[in-house]
Amino acid sequence: MSLSIPQGEFFGLLGPNGAGKTSLISVVAGLVRPDRGSVSVMGADVSSDYRRARRMLGVVPQELVFDPFFTVRETLRFQAGYFGVRAADPWIDEVMHHLDLASKAEVNMRALSGGMKRRVLVAQALVHKPPVIVLDEPTAGVDVELRQGLWQFVRRLNRDGHTVVLTTHYLEEAESLCTRIAMLKAGRVVALDSTRNLLATFSGLTLRLGLDQARLPEAFVPRVVSRDGARVTLRLGGYAELETVLAQLRQAGVAIKEFELEQPDLEEVFVKVMGRH
């Protein structure tokens, strides 16, 4: 695969289980050595210039891993130290504050709940202030509160210039956060575009109507997705077609009793893309 992520982007890496998302991240992070090809992080090759490449990266691993010997603060201090960060405590305190970990600073890792351990993983990835943050399913199995707090914090980091690469199975998260998305299947990139373009290209609007009669104008037939008496679901290419449809209904003397317009969503795009390849 060939993939380039511009600096400062919030990039989504989506795909079904086994698509190669974590393998790709592992190669970028130096956890797996590639058989061939090359990967660089901000110009630093992950193999030949691994020290510089790794300093640029903060990775939140998918598995809930921790060192049972240490407290949260010790864990974060060690992680900062591995990257040569001196006097890391002020930033560690800030990261813990944003991730709501401050009250757990002196608690042993073993005593934390799963959600709290996940927060520590995120904090560990951020303690050396990496310009590139890789989040491999960071919100798997965590509560809504953490998700909101985490995304607020990561959005802020992204606004401050950090590049963020996110893999997630929560497509609504990817849709709301990522400016560009790559979809992977069996180790290949099968779609790569801005989120807006993906939604526009692969999806459309869905219009659900409850009418005062079962009869529909002839021109509607190609748009019909499903029909149940006077209830009908129509597919629209975009907002521009909405007025046309409403006008046609008026001309045909059909009155609307219920109206629901569904926005395109990434899940629909994802299913279509995966189905095509």
Add this chain to the structure above:
Amino acid sequence: MRGGFGTLLHKELLRFWKVSFQTVAAPVLTALLYLLIFAHALEDHVRVYGEVRYSAFLVPGLVMMSVLQNAFANSSSSLIQSKITGNLVFVLLAPLSYFEFFLAYVLASMVRATVVALGVLLVTMWFVELRLAAPLWALAFAVLGSGLLGALGLIAGIWADRFDQLAGFQNFVIMPLTFLSGVFYSIHSLPAFWQKLSHVNPFFYMIDGFRYGFFGTSDISPLISLAVVGISFVLVTTATLALLRSGYKLRG
């Protein structure tokens, strides 16, 4: 905080110190029990190197045995625990070279071995009067021996995928080599066959050389022991560095 290497070393030291009851106190107690039992049973029956009392002969052997076993246990158990629990990923993600990784783990093993050795000396000095006839020799063998076993522990930790595999390495390789190295006896007291067999056991040279530092006499020349231990150290270190450099069982 210090650089990456210093941090990893600090973490490894703190790791064993946090469970010092298990990593320091327990091996010291084990060595003391060996001394009390074997000395009680053999003190009046065995004389070594002429007029050296058996309990005096035994203590340097027990100290060195503790050094070797604990150096091995430290690096091997730390690495396999990190591998199995998955937290090794935090070290692998860091901008550390394979040499820094090696050095931090081996130095931490050497420190634990030294702490245990001092503990064994401290508790046995109540029972046995000892003096160091050639302290630099003792130091040289303690440093080389703990470094060698620390590196060997890394190899075992890299190779093993499960705790029982590591236990197998410890029980079927390290333990027999240690016990058959002359900790509890002089090889001159053995039949010819076993004497010859002892000469192919590198642990024998570590124990014998270390003992020379206490008594100024040993089963074989300390120079030969130093050469064997030194060559073994270089070979094991080279093998460990090669494994770490290749990423075998560590980096996909």
